[in-house]
Amino acid sequence: MPALRLRRVVVAASAVVALLALGFGTLAPAHPSRPIGLGHCPSSTPERLPGDAIARAVDAALAQAPQHYTGLDLTDMRAVQAQFARYGVGPTARAVSIKCGRLVRQRTVLVWLFFPAMRPSASLSQGVVAVSRFDGEYKVWALLH
Helix, strand or coil: CHHHHHHHHHHHHHHHHHHHHCCCCCCCCCCCCCCECECCCCCCCCCCCCCCHHHHHHHHHHHHHHHHCCCCCCCCCEEEEEEEHHHCCCHHHHHHHHHHCHHHHHCCEEEEEECHHHCCCCCCCEEEEEEEEECCEEEEEEECC
């Protein structure tokens, strides 16, 4: 019987993690002009990504972070990782595909940000954004953390 109870706990915890990966329960600000987690997908289809997409997406994520991460000290902020969502294997990349579809995933770059001034909080010192190209410009369309 204890094994069955443990299994129920693991299943319940997995469901919570899945919901968080989809953006439900996110702490992202709820403002209509800002991305609000993965509860919403881009309103238009992202454009194909050229060869310099990773670098351009990182630049856009850093430039747009102050408008999306309000209330945080972004001093010395930097990008610590970036990858095409289509090659991602973690829950963040899968969440983009599950929620917004394969085409959006193929045309999205995930950028992990680090806010050292917010340490020692592990959560507040990190951010993850989804960036795609719309009308030739790279835009953050979702805050994933």
